[in-house]
Amino acid sequence: MEHYTWDKMEKEVLSSTIARKIISGEKAMVAQVFLAKGAVVPEHHHESEQITYILEGALQFQIDGKEIVVSAGQVLRIPSHMPHAAVALEDTLDLDIFSPIRQDWLAKDDAYLRK
Numbered sequence: 662m663e664h665y666t667w668d669k670m671e672k673e674v675l676s677s678t679i680a681r682k683i684i685s686g687e688k689a690m691v692a693q694v695f696l697a698k699g700a701v702v703p704e705h706h707h708e709s710e711q712i713t714y715i716l717e718g719a720l721q722f723q724i725d726g727k728e729i730v731v732s733a734g735q736v737l738r739i740p741s742h743m744p745h746a747a748v749a750l751e752d753t754l755d756l757d758i759f760s761p762i763r764q765d766w767l768a769k770d771d772a773y774l775r776k
Contacts, residue, residue, distance in 0.1 A: 667693060675774045676700075678749070683766060690762040696720070696749035703773050704746040709759040711739040718753025722746070 665684050672680040678700035682693045690709075696702075696718070704723065713720070719732040724745040731737045739745055765771045 675771075676776060679774055681766075685762050685767060688762065689758065689760040690766070692757045692759075692766070694753075694755050694757055696747075696753040696755070698749055698751050698753075700749040700753075702747040703776075704744050705773050706742050706744045707759075707763060707765070708741055709761055709763055710741045712758040713737045713739065714756040714758075716754045716756055718755075719750040720747045720753055720755065721750055 667682060670682045672682055672695065674680045678697040679702070680695040684691050698718075713731065714736045715731050715733050717733050719730055722729050722731060722737060722745055724737075724739065724743060729737070730750065763771075
């Protein structure tokens with residue numbers, strides 16, 4: 662068992678507009694992702710199924726040939742291997758849940774976010 666307090670965790674700064682905090686188990690991972698208005702998450706895909714819960718703000722996703730805005734209080738489920746991209750329409754805090762875990766995030770091998 663491990664117990665965490667988000668407010669006591671250090672933010673990992675990926676770029677001038679994106680930062681995150683990660684908690685990972687063996688089979689699932691959760692992350693707080695902080696995106697400043699205008700932040701761009703370039704198109705990418707991964708093995709993990711992703712559930713994105715917007716706590717504050719709004720993200721505009723490009724996924725499966727569609728554009729969808731996900732706002733505070735809304736959740737988007739992204740299937741495994743589905744290419745997707747996003748733009749922060751305002752300062753945004755989202756909670757991303759992944760299964761299986763994102764080894765690239767843990768190894769800091771996620772250059773697409775670090776531009």
